[in-house]
Amino acid sequence: MSNTLKIENLQASVEGTEILKGLSLEVPKGEVHAIMGPNGSGKSTLSKVLAGHEDYEVTAGSALMDGVDLLGMEIDERSRAGFFLAFQYPHEIPGVSNANFLRAALQARLPKGEEIDAVAFYKDMYAKMDELEMDRKFTGRSVNEGFSGGEKKRNEILQMMMLEPKYAVLDETDSGLDIDALKVVAQGVNAMRSPERGMLVITHYQRLLDYIVPDVVHVMFDGKIVKSGGKDLALELEEKGYDWVKEELAAA
Numbered sequence: 001m002s003n004t005l006k007i008e009n010l011q012a013s014v015e016g017t018e019i020l021k022g023l024s025l026e027v028p029k030g031e032v033h034a035i036m037g038p039n040g041s042g043k044s045t046l047s048k049v050l051a052g053h054e055d056y057e058v059t060a061g062s063a064l065m066d067g068v069d070l071l072g073m074e075i076d077e078r079s080r081a082g083f084f085l086a087f088q089y090p091h092e093i094p095g096v097s098n099a100n101f102l103r104a105a106l107q108a109r110l111p112k113g114e115e116i117d118a119v120a121f122y123k124d125m126y127a128k129m130d131e132l133e134m135d136r137k138f139t140g141r142s143v144n145e146g147f148s149g150g151e152k153k154r155n156e157i158l159q160m161m162m163l164e165p166k167y168a169v170l171d172e173t174d175s176g177l178d179i180d181a182l183k184v185v186a187q188g189v190n191a192m193r194s195p196e197r198g199m200l201v202i203t204h205y206q207r208l209l210d211y212i213v214p215d216v217v218h219v220m221f222d223g224k225i226v227k228s229g230g231k232d233l234a235l236e237l238e239e240k241g242y243d244w245v246k247e248e249l250a251a252a
């Protein structure tokens with residue numbers, strides 16, 4: 001079984017319009033990859049297709065998680081199998097407290113008949129909230145309801161830290177964060193780096209990558225990865241803008 005998230009020639013459309021146009025990408029366990037790209041290039045579409053969002057239709061290609069077909073699984077199956085997506089626009093779940101949500105998600109991962117240890121659960125959750133500088137009052141509040149943009153992003157990272165996925169995709173987790181919050185979130189993500197985990201960090205700006213230094217940077221444009229390189233590629237993009245990539249493509 002290969003220890004990698006392997007996406008090959010992925011094509012997907014929404015409401016009849018093709019957005020992903022043959023995207024290929026591989027994130028091995030132990031690595032952090034970044035995807036950068038202009039708005040509208042399909043970054044969020046990729047993340048939602050991987051998570052199993054019902055609005056998106058996969059028309060070709062594959063996504064294998066440790067050799068297992070991710071796209072053939074139900075949404076909750078993907079999550080239980082170790083896939084995690086931190087949404088660009090996190091969902092609100094009125095009436096479900098943050099603590100109960102996390103507890104239910106973890107409970108769902110246990111074999112039938114096993115009960116989560118409540119004391120250990122709270123201890124773990126509080127430790128992780130402290131790391132993210134989140135106030136304890138967020139445990140009792142409905143998931144993301146009335147949270148500020150930055151609070152939602154921290155809460156997504158808390159979910160990731162609690163669920164300990166094999167592969168995590170973070171869709172513009174930096175947007176809406178001030179610099180202090182960005183550093184705290186980046187610290188949380190860096191603490192999750194592990195030989196047992198692959199992470200894909202999607203961002204429009206280079207700034208986040210000052211704090212989460214990626215092993216590989218991919219540039220996405222018009223539904224495809226058009227260029228990949230080391231961390232310096234992010235700096236080059238910041239300096240020259242995305243037009244440079246477009247010009248290079250046009251010339252090729």
Ligand code: ADP
Binds near residue numbers: 014041045
């Ligand atoms: P990015 O995250 O790179 O900014 P998106 O994946 O959000 O890009 O969007 C890519 C394109 O797909 C955009 O043109 C957007 O309008 C379109 N799109 C995404 N989701 C939907 C949807 N649910 N309905 C219609 N169009 C969509």
Ligand code: MG
Binds near residue numbers: 043044045088171172
């Ligand atoms: Mg997006």
